[in-house]
Structures are given as C-alpha cells and as structure tokens.
Amino acid sequence: MTGTGIRLTAPAPGWAIDADVVVVGSGVAGLTAALRCTAAGLRTVVVTKARLDDGSTRWAQGGIAAALGEGDTPEQHLADTLVAGVGLCDEEAVRTLVTEGPAAVRRLIGTGAHFDTSATGELQLTREGGHHRRRIAHAGGDATGVEISRALVEAVRAAALRTVENALVLDLLTDEHGRTSGVTLHVMGEGQHDGVGAVHAPAVILATGGMGQVFSATTNPAVSTGDGVALALRAGAEVSDLEFVQFHPTVLFLGSGAEGQQPLVSEAVRGEGAHLVDADGVRFMLGQHELAELAPRDIVAKAITRRMREQGAEHMYLDARHFGAAMWETRFPTILAACRAHGIDPVTEPVPVAPAAHYASGGVRTDLRGRTTVPGLYACGEVACTGVHGANRLASNSLLEGLVFAERIAADIAEGGTGDSTAAPTPTVLPAEPAGTVLLPLIAPEARAGIQRIMSEGAGVLRSAGSLGTAAAALESVYEQAQDQDQDQDEDGSGPGKAAVPGVESWETSNLLCVARVLVAAALEREETRGCHWREDRPERDDADWARHLVISLTPDRQPVLRRTATAAFPPVDPGPVAPAAAGRPATPPPADAPREP
Numbered sequence: 001m002t003g004t005g006i007r008l009t010a011p012a013p014g015w016a017i018d019a020d021v022v023v024v025g026s027g028v029a030g031l032t033a034a035l036r037c038t039a040a041g042l043r044t045v046v047v048t049k050a051r052l053d054d055g056s057t058r059w060a061q062g063g064i065a066a067a068l069g070e071g072d073t074p075e076q077h078l079a080d081t082l083v084a085g086v087g088l089c090d091e092e093a094v095r096t097l098v099t100e101g102p103a104a105v106r107r108l109i110g111t112g113a114h115f116d117t118s119a120t121g122e123l124q125l126t127r128e129g130g131h132h133r134r135r136i137a138h139a140g141g142d143a144t145g146v147e148i149s150r151a152l153v154e155a156v157r158a159a160a161l162r163t164v165e166n167a168l169v170l171d172l173l174t175d176e177h178g179r180t181s182g183v184t185l186h187v188m189g190e191g192q193h194d195g196v197g198a199v200h201a202p203a204v205i206l207a208t209g210g211m212g213q214v215f216s217a218t219t220n221p222a223v224s225t226g227d228g229v230a231l232a233l234r235a236g237a238e239v240s241d242l243e244f245v246q247f248h249p250t251v252l253f254l255g256s257g258a259e260g261q262q263p264l265v266s267e268a269v270r271g272e273g274a275h276l277v278d279a280d281g282v283r284f285m286l287g288q289h290e291l292a293e294l295a296p297r298d299i300v301a302k303a304i305t306r307r308m309r310e311q312g313a314e315h316m317y318l319d320a321r322h323f324g325a326a327m328w329e330t331r332f333p334t335i336l337a338a339c340r341a342h343g344i345d346p347v348t349e350p351v352p353v354a355p356a357a358h359y360a361s362g363g364v365r366t367d368l369r370g371r372t373t374v375p376g377l378y379a380c381g382e383v384a385c386t387g388v389h390g391a392n393r394l395a396s397n398s399l400l401e402g403l404v405f406a407e408r409i410a411a412d413i414a415e416g417g418t419g420d421s422t423a424a425p426t427p428t429v430l431p432a433e434p435a436g437t438v439l440l441p442l443i444a445p446e447a448r449a450g451i452q453r454i455m456s457e458g459a460g461v462l463r464s465a466g467s468l469g470t471a472a473a474a475l476e477s478v479y480e481q482a483q484d485q486d487q488d489q490d491e492d493g494s495g496p497g498k499a500a501v502p503g504v505e506s507w508e509t510s511n512l513l514c515v516a517r518v519l520v521a522a523a524l525e526r527e528e529t530r531g532c533h534w535r536e537d538r539p540e541r542d543d544a545d546w547a548r549h550l551v552i553s554l555t556p557d558r559q560p561v562l563r564r565t566a567t568a569a570f571p572p573v574d575p576g577p578v579a580p581a582a583a584g585r586p587a588t589p590p591p592a593d594a595p596r597e598p
Helices: 028-039 074-084 091-111 144-158 227-234 267-271 297-311 321-331 333-341 397-414 445-458 465-487 504-525
Strands: 006-008 016-018 021-024 044-047 162-164 167-174 180-187 195-200 203-206 245-252 275-277 316-319 351-360 363-365 377-379 438-440 550-554 560-564
Touching (some): 006 167, 006 227, 021 028, 028 203, 028 397, 074 091, 091 397, 167 227, 203 397, 227 377, 227 504, 227 550, 245 267, 297 316, 321 333, 445 504
Parallel strands (some): 016 195, 021 044, 021 203, 044 162
Antiparallel strands (some): 167 180, 316 351, 550 560
C-alpha cells in the first residue's frame, strides 16, 4: 500500500530481492550513494532503467563546479549560487554544498575520475554562466559526464555491487506503519529477472534523474520521463518548485519539427569566449547583463527567445569561429563532432541555437540528509529538491549536488537514520489513507507526443495564464479520456474503450502525464516571473507574495494539492500558516480561453 493508495496498474511481483538499501538510478548521485552505502557494510542493490552508464550524467558536457582554484572560496561560490537562485535558495543547503563540495570532488578523483590538468598537473578550471571565477573542472574537454560515469561504473563493478539493469521502477512499497519497505519494478527482458518483481529494503534512494522528456525538445536522454517524481507523489511524498524548469539557452537547432533529445552546445563554449549573435551578426547580450553571454541561464534563454520573437526567427547563432580548428578539436571535440554530424562546421560558420528543456530545479522535497516526507524514502540528484538551486540552477552545480547529498544520504542510513522518522521533514499535506488501493488509469503510449507538444506550447520558456490554462485543460482531457476508457472495460478487459495495457511505454507515459499536470498547476499558481519561470502576464518578480516555495502532494483521488511555504526557507520543517490563496485546495486552472494580459 502506498501513502495515497495510488499505484500503477501492473502485474503482481513474481520475484523478490532482499537488501538493506535499494538505489534507483545510476548517475553520479545514485552510484555515489550506492558505493558509500556498500562501504558502510550495507547490502545495496542498484536498479537502473537502462545500462549502468546510460543516465543523464554521461551527457554532462560542461563540468562540475567547486571552489578548487587559487583565490576562489566557498563563500564566493555561495554568493554566485544565491544570485542565480533569485531569492529562493536555502542558504544552509547552499553552504553545505559549497563547503563540502571541494572534498567531495577530490574523493571522486580518488575513485578514479580523471579531470583535465595543466602541464604542471593542476586542474584546468573554466568559467560558465553566473560564475565570477574559473571553478568548473572538466574532463576530455567537453566529456566530463562520460568520464565521471566511467569511473563510478568501474568502481561499482569492482565492488561487485548487485545491480538490476533495464529495470523501470514502478511503485514504493510500505509497511503497515507507512514506512518504506522497498519498490516494485519491471525488468525489460535483458536484466537478471524478467517481468515485475520487488526489491525489499527499509531504505530507498531515488536518484532517477529529471523529467525533460515531458517537453518536445530537450537535452535529456529518453529515460528521463519523471519516474521518480511520479512514484514519490503516488507514495504520498511532497514535491516542490516543479515550475522552475531550466531551459538551456544554447541547444543545437535541428529544425522546427525536431523532437526528443537535442545536442547540447555547452555553456563552457561561451565560457571560453563564444558570442551569441542574431542573423545580422549583432551581439544582442551586450547591455542585457554585466556578464553578457555568461549571464545566468534564465537570462540568456529569455534574451534569445525575445530576440527570436522580435525578428520572427526560429533560432539565434553561437559564433566561435575565432577559436580556430585546434581549439575546437582539443577543447570541444564532442560538440564539434555533433555539429558536423548535422552538417554544421563551427570552425567556419556560426552554430544555430535555440533554448530547450534541460534541468528540473524542483523535485521531491528533502532535508539536508536527503530524507523525504515518507519515512525511509530518500532522494538525491535531479529528482530531488534540496533547496540548493532555488528558482534557477547555477551552471555545473548539479553534478556537485549529486555528489554531496548522495554522501550525506549514505551517512544518514549508515547511522541508522531509517529508524528515526521523527527527524524527517513534517509533511505539510497529509492525505487520508484510503480503504483500498486505487489503480491509476494508464495512458496509452500514443498520447506521449501530444503531452510533449502541450507542454512545449503552453509551459515552455514563455508562459502566461492563457497558455498554462490551455495546457492544463488539454492535459486534463488526456487524463479524463484514459479514465473513461478504463471504466468502460469489462472484467475480462474487453469493452468499447481502448484502455492502455500495462507495459513500459504506458507506464512512462502515465508518469509523464502525472508530472506534467503537477508542473502546470504550480506554474499557474506562481503569478510572477522569477528565475527560469517566466510569466509574460506577470513580468515582475514579486518578493512580497512569492519569495516562498510551492509544496505539492497528490490526494487519493489523484488531484494535486498546492500549499505555499511561509518564507523562502527550504525545506520547512514547519511551513507555518498557509497562504489563503492556496489553502490546501486542489489546483484549479483558469478556463482555457483565459485572456492574456499585455
């Protein structure tokens, strides 16, 4: 039974594994947590959706940020992070990140990760958007994620850590007291087991990555379908800040009809001196921000989008012809190869770029030990909301966050933290436990592309009450259609409707619809522009009403309930009085034809 009573429609588990800890995900956060738990003597099982090295980490081009250079300090890193987060970072969480970060990077190096160094053996550090100092460590020029993934995967294999690959996690298992007792999962034919099974463990660490596939164009791999956030919501956990989706400003433009994962042109290219220009060669970022092309990502993405609208263009250009062939080949070989594969040579021509969905700053709400509001359930990496990123993630802080908080989770579990539910954040919404299990109507795989288009058109870089209301109504229609088809089925599965059948594609699509509905509800509720949440109809930042977080949970009837925290502090153990406008009610979108304000 889950905390809300909601679970995906799936066969009963046909096999089981017992462990002390199950880690779901195999990126930097998941594998770091697994290695630390194993080192503490805990029986640890890693469950991952594809192969061990197929997560989001391997796609990280830029690098990992930490105060490792001469003259740099954690305080300076903290200051840059707080500025990027636009008033919504939890300062204690950020201080934890930047203070513990340098040592965590050194431990990663000790694990076997090789970062680029100078002739004297010192780390080569570069700058990215929002950073006032060179503090980004990189590997292979622009293949940092590949190197980190390689080192961690090798360490996991050397430790003979038990892994279940090609496995989609389904739902959280809990005991009669509501404590975590494991997960159900489906192995997709190539792992150690076939079909639906279970891993029984008193501690579950979600490290499932992001949900970029909820949009048509994204830098995220195909596995990033929001599975961890959806599972947590069904389990009764709280999520926060889902409206803050970071759109990377410089993604290789492949045409207006391109969908799915798009090649990223790393921020590090701008860090080394590339310029953003329009079709006339005008550098439009000059005067927009003191850091010009190296402004925080939300500012650059907005500037590109504005310029595109002004000129009726589908993309802008990134001009780095002045780098020369040698620099492109040594510093950015991966990007160079990707561009050339699509018929563009950055050495001789500007690269067409446009924003695309990149990183979810929000996620499953945790405290500084990675504990969620469900006892025994932890979260780290992109699936989590620790309070570090606020309204906009500072470039290259994500890999560092995965490292630091994964180590903290492992330490908490090793110290017996799973037995102390009283210290975890107190839920601000406690849905009533239903008498029985509620099966979530499955969404047909054919609906996936439609959900992505709805989100890109209504909840992309540019948002308004009208666009978000239209998106909310369209998503609700998809949900209601699935519900009607499910109810039309007879006991033997026949009937006039065409209900989706249990399977990986329908489970993924159901997860995408779940996170899309919650994201749109949050974006509608936050009536201001802040960080990477840009409301055209509310263009100003509103600290009086909105220097605070939205905390969301699901009711047993599968509706999102939103509450505001009393202050910008995150995560709140006691959020205090609830703002009257969001007092525990299900989110209600405005009508689809709500007028846009100028």
